[in-house]
Amino acid sequence: MQVSIPESKATPRTNMKRGFLKGKSLNTGNEPIIKVQTRITPPPAPNAKTVDGFIPMPCGPASTSRDAPLVGTLPPDMSHRIAVTLPPRELCGTERMTTTLLFPGMKEAILALPGFPAPLTHTAESFEIGPIKGKGLGMFATADFDTGDLIICERPLYVSTVVQPFSLRPGDPTANDAIVELLSRMCEYDRRMFYSLHNCKGNDCPREQGIIDTNAINVGALPGYDGACAAIYIDVSRINHSCTPNVISRWDLLAFTMEIRALTPIRKGEEITMSYMDKTAPRADRQKELKEKYDFICRCPSCSLTGAAAKESHIRLATIYRSAVTPYDDDELEKWINDVSAPEDKITKACLFVLDMMEKEKYFNEKVWAVRSQRLCKAYCAMEKLEEAKKCAIQAAKIWKALAGNDGGWLAVAEAPQKTKYWGLRTKKIREAERANAQEA
Numbered sequence: 001m002q003v004s005i006p007e008s009k010a011t012p013r014t015n016m017k018r019g020f021l022k023g024k025s026l027n028t029g030n031e032p033i034i035k036v037q038t039r040i041t042p043p044p045a046p047n048a049k050t051v052d053g054f055i056p057m058p059c060g061p062a063s064t065s066r067d068a069p070l071v072g073t074l075p076p077d078m079s080h081r082i083a084v085t086l087p088p089r090e091l092c093g094t095e096r097m098t099t100t101l102l103f104p105g106m107k108e109a110i111l112a113l114p115g116f117p118a119p120l121t122h123t124a125e126s127f128e129i130g131p132i133k134g135k136g137l138g139m140f141a142t143a144d145f146d147t148g149d150l151i152i153c154e155r156p157l158y159v160s161t162v163v164q165p166f167s168l169r170p171g172d173p174t175a176n177d178a179i180v181e182l183l184s185r186m187c188e189y190d191r192r193m194f195y196s197l198h199n200c201k202g203n204d205c206p207r208e209q210g211i212i213d214t215n216a217i218n219v220g221a222l223p224g225y226d227g228a229c230a231a232i233y234i235d236v237s238r239i240n241h242s243c244t245p246n247v248i249s250r251w252d253l254l255a256f257t258m259e260i261r262a263l264t265p266i267r268k269g270e271e272i273t274m275s276y277m278d279k280t281a282p283r284a285d286r287q288k289e290l291k292e293k294y295d296f297i298c299r300c301p302s303c304s305l306t307g308a309a310a311k312e313s314h315i316r317l318a319t320i321y322r323s324a325v326t327p328y329d330d331d332e333l334e335k336w337i338n339d340v341s342a343p344e345d346k347i348t349k350a351c352l353f354v355l356d357m358m359e360k361e362k363y364f365n366e367k368v369w370a371v372r373s374q375r376l377c378k379a380y381c382a383m384e385k386l387e388e389a390k391k392c393a394i395q396a397a398k399i400w401k402a403l404a405g406n407d408g409g410w411l412a413v414a415e416a417p418q419k420t421k422y423w424g425l426r427t428k429k430i431r432e433a434e435r436a437n438a439q440e441a
């Protein structure tokens with residue numbers, strides 16, 4: 001049977017758990033809690049600023065971004081939000097339920113998803129939360145993890161649309177009043193957990209809003225509403241930022257959980273870090289955004305680079321970005337396979353160059369990574385390089401697992417590269433050319 005090299009050019013959807021803490025039943029119903037008029041802040045300008053000819057990627061791994069921009073306009077029937085508990089008690093037994101603040105229709109759309117709610121994945125509790133100098137609390141590994149390993153899978157405490165409609169009429173309830181009301185309906189344990197989370201906003205805004213702004217992680221759009229939604233977690237929200245993160249998050253809509261998987265090998269005792277923002281932005285822009293939004297100065301390995309090393313990092317990110325915007329096709333590969341005079345390493349060299357940049361930056365742009373690994377593996381297969389093809393497919397399986405939660409078909413390739421349709425294509429051409437030359441001579 002032939003094995004297919006995964007061809008997906010689509011970005012795998014990224015999603016995160018820690019020691020699953022059973023929440024007590026919430027008594028929230030589906031009734032609207034506060035009806036308010038909608039005021040919409042204009043959408044932010046497109047992220048396309050140019051710095052030294054370097055255009056930041058418009059999107060990093062979507063679900064790792066804590067940036068939750070306001071969306072444009074809301075349909076008129078979405079002028080108020082509703083408190084909903086998801087999954088409902090009758091569908092999730094004793095598992096944690098999430099308190100959500102959603103627009104009308106969203107709950108029905110989520111419940112209509114075939115297979116919702118998928119059962120929770122329980123993992124060994126291989127992390128702990130503890131203090132870390134200059135960062136408050138953080139999360140630490142209590143076991144070794146390899147790329148792609150699941151570290152935690154956690155159902156949120158709270159999920160809400162990022163748009164917070166509120167009334168301009170004096171005396172009307174504010175957006176924060178809706179949150180306070182919702183919190184008052186949570187069980188005592190969940191409420192205590194919410195208020196124990198860090199608030200980097202101080203007295204700049206109401207405490208509840210400050211906690212949400214500090215800890216919410218974007219989960220993207222939920223069914224029934226195209227705008228962004230964000231979630232707060234008991235454990236996952238303790239993960240600190242690094243521009244060179246060692247984990248990646250992936251929102252699993254069906255299980256209504258966030259998965260955190262190792263992006264790089266992690267040793268026992270190491271701090272677990274994720275990226276709060278778009279990694280391709282230049283360092284100064286990252287620093288500014290982190291200070292403004294989260295009130296800290298990032299001293300991660302990438303931000304600590306100076307002089308030539310900082311410049312090299314900048315060039316690597318620009319190269320990754322350029323590769324991301326280059327359309328993908330197999331024409332070049334086909335040409336190389338058929339052109340026996342082309343250098344043997346033409347394709348592999350180009351792919352390894354970009355993959356090496358991502359390894360060095362610890363930034364795996366999903367599209368670039370998927371396209372380059374595919375092409376590299378195909379080239380090794382075409383050259384009948386068994387060990388290289390296997391190694392490439394094993395690494396591809398690990399990274400795919402980190403990004404998408406499964407190996408994407410790469411393990412089958414790793415087991416039998418000879419069974420892919422690319423096996424020996426170029427070596428066959430070379431042998432044919434050699435035979436033809438010999439006959440001519």
Ligand SMILES: C[S@@+](CC[C@H](N)C(=O)[O-])C[C@H]1O[C@@H](n2cnc3c(N)ncnc32)[C@H](O)[C@@H]1O
Binds near residue numbers: 136215238241242294
């Ligand atoms: C989502 S919380 C992370 C958990 C938080 N450290 C705590 O004690 O609960 C975000 C806040 O953690 C701190 N933080 C996160 N990453 C940091 C870093 N790399 N360096 C310093 N502080 C950081 C900042 O105060 C930030 O506002």
